[in-house]
Amino acid sequence: xxxxxxxxxxxxxxGSYLSSLISISLVLLLMGAVLLVVLGTGSIxxxxxxNIHMTLVLKQGTPARDAVACQRRIEAKPYVKSTSYxxxxxxxxxxxxxxxxxxxxxxxxxxxPSSIEVAxxxxxxxxxxLEQIARELSREPLVEEVGCRATMLDTLSEAIRRWALVLxxxxxxxxxxxxxxxSSTVRLSIYSNRFSIRTMELVGAPxxxxxxxxxxxxxxxGLLAALIASGLLLLILKLVEKGFPQIxxxxxxxxxxxxxxxxxxxxVTVCVLCARSITRKLxxxxxxxxxx
Numbered sequence: 001x002x003x004x005x006x007x008x009x010x011x012x013x014x015g016s017y018l019s020s021l022i023s024i025s026l027v028l029l030l031m032g033a034v035l036l037v038v039l040g041t042g043s044i045x046x047x048x049x050x051n052i053h054m055t056l057v058l059k060q061g062t063p064a065r066d067a068v069a070c071q072r073r074i075e076a077k078p079y080v081k082s083t084s085y086x087x088x089x090x091x092x093x094x095x096x097x098x099x100x101x102x103x104x105x106x107x108x109x110x111x112x113p114s115s116i117e118v119a120x121x122x123x124x125x126x127x128x129x130l131e132q133i134a135r136e137l138s139r140e141p142l143v144e145e146v147g148c149r150a151t152m153l154d155t156l157s158e159a160i161r162r163w164a165l166v167l168x169x170x171x172x173x174x175x176x177x178x179x180x181x182x183s184s185t186v187r188l189s190i191y192s193n194r195f196s197i198r199t200m201e202l203v204g205a206p207x208x209x210x211x212x213x214x215x216x217x218x219x220x221x222g223l224l225a226a227l228i229a230s231g232l233l234l235l236i237l238k239l240v241e242k243g244f245p246q247i248x249x250x251x252x253x254x255x256x257x258x259x260x261x262x263x264x265x266x267x268v269t270v271c272v273l274c275a276r277s278i279t280r281k282l283x284x285x286x287x288x289x290x291x292x
Contacts, residue, residue: 017217020189021225024182024271028229028263031178036233036251036259038164038171043250045160046122050081052156054118054134055147062114062142070142071116079124079133084117091115113144127154179270182222186274190214190282197282211279215272222271223264230260 037044056074058067067085075083086094091112120133134148190197193214200210234256241247 016189016192020185021221023185024221024225024267025228027178027181028226028267029232031174032229032233032259032263034167034171034174035262036255038167039259040251040255041164041167043255047246047250048156049122049125050119052149054120054137056116056118056137056143057145057147058114058116058142059144060113066142067114070140074116074118074137079120081119081121086115086117088112088114182270183274186218186271187278190275190278194282197279201283207280207283210283211276214279215275218271218275219268222267226264226267229263
């Protein structure tokens with residue numbers, strides 16, 4: 001009978017530990033997702049800025065060989081990240097896709113000129129720099145017109161600043177919610193052992209000795225939950241990569257490892273502090289509260 005009772009007790013403890021582990025892992029996963037975005041705000045900003053391209057419209061009838069030579073000259077400039085040559089045929093096909101095939105019927109030959117798309121490095125992306133770069137590129141002999149979206153850069157910068165403030169607020173809120181939820185989970189897990197704790201206290205065990213196994217278990221639980229949360233976060237990023245291949249360009253390995261490290265520290269710290277607090281409370285609890 002006693003053996004069966006021990007088996008039931010072990011199963012209950014294992015179930016309690018598992019449910020606590022899952023709860024803490026999910027909380028840390030949500031916290032990690034917000035944390036990753038907050039830490040990656042600068043990378044997101046750089047990615048968006050570098051995708052605001054300048055369009056260099058070449059003079060009508062420019063031979064492809066001369067256009068490619070012009071592209072190479074531009075690509076060698078220190079502020080250029082990459083360039084892409086769009087031929088007359090490619091431009092015409094894109095225009096037909098957007099406007100329909102009918103727009104070509106009024107022309108004997110394609111009215112769409114060849115062009116060069118220029119991506120500027122993130123560190124050069126300011127309104128003054130873009131205007132200066134546009135003036136410089138307009139002096140290229142084959143360039144008819146330079147399309148520069150400097151006003152879009154101002155709008156983007158303002159949107160990113162507001163977004164960063166919102167994310168910071170969400171991060172602080174998530175931190176508070178995480179502490180509350182993890183505290184409740186650890187408290188429930190240790191509270192189920194309140195009679196064992198009281199027995200140890202009655203036989204003269206010091207408070208530090210009583211708390212030690214629960215603190216160790218909570219520390220291990222917090223670390224394991226952080227590892228699970230980090231693994232799930234990485235899995236989510238891999239799934240997102242299928243639809244958005246640039247995701248790991250924005251959130252690099254260094255950023256992901258930093259996020260995992262912060263989650264591990266947060267998980268262990270909160271679990272240990274909660275374990276110490278609830279164990280101390282149970283040791284000092286009077287008999288009426290203990291059995292109430």
